[in-house]
Amino acid sequence: MKSSSVPEHVFTGPRWGYLQVDTDERRLRLWKAVPLKGDFESGEGRKKQIVEQMKLLIRETVQFSDEPMQMNLSNYLHEHLQYSYTYLANIFVELEGYNIEKFYIGCRIEKVKELLHFSALSVTEIAYRMHYSSVAHLSTQFRRTTGSMPSQYKRHCLKHLSRFSNKDGTMPET
CATH class of the missing domain: 1.10.10.60 (Homeodomain-like)
Structure with a gap:
């Protein structure tokens, strides 16, 4: 999907953020769509934002869902964040000190x-x-x-x- 608010070589998509084609170097870069508040380049900053997204998804599921989850938590997080559950679990423990x-x-x-x-x-x-x-x-x-x-x-x-x-x-x- 092409957006008129960004340069012509930048395309956006649901869940995947920006798909940017650098026409000068003809390279394709893809960034995950985890809304970052701070340093975009910092791996640690990205991990913190992913953990915050996980916590938000879990809280929303618990607070606002009257129906039981149709899938287990690991699949739910994987599907919504587009990262492997192993990666998500590892960074959660790394940053929080306890498991998901x-x-x-x-x-x-x-x-x-x-x-x-x-x-x-x-x-x-x-x-x-x-x-x-x-x-x-x-x-x-x-x-x-x-x-x-x-x-x-x-x-x-x-x-x-x-x-x-x-x-x-x-x-x-x-």
């Missing part, structure tokens, strides 16, 4: 905490909504990540919330 799966689980647990804190859903309903295979699976991941059980966390949230509400259960006016 741990980040994904952490995002899911944060969403569970949000649902426990701000909704009237039971732990069973949350496990179903978040596509856990069972309540036990959710409880195990929750305990490993936070150190407490989901039901304990919910009770703590309700107790904390009750200190700030009126006797009739409504929030005080400010």
Whole structure:
């Protein structure tokens, strides 16, 4: 696809950024379409941006998807970022110090905490909504990540919330 806002020898495409033909040297250069904020030439800067893209994709998947993922996380990231999962996993660990799966689980647990804190859903309903295979699976991941059980966390949230509400259960006016 040719764009009128860039020079005639530059073409753009979805997911691939700029496909630039250098007519003087007759070389073809292809850059990945990871939106970089900083140094375009720095390999380290590119890696940081790829990791940020991975984190954004994972957060969006967890926060906004009501449907279970139709493919596993590795294929999902590969398909959206157009890099091998091995490369993605290696740079994630290199820059973050922990693996992609741990980040994904952490995002899911944060969403569970949000649902426990701000909704009237039971732990069973949350496990179903978040596509856990069972309540036990959710409880195990929750305990490993936070150190407490989901039901304990919910009770703590309700107790904390009750200190700030009126006797009739409504929030005080400010």
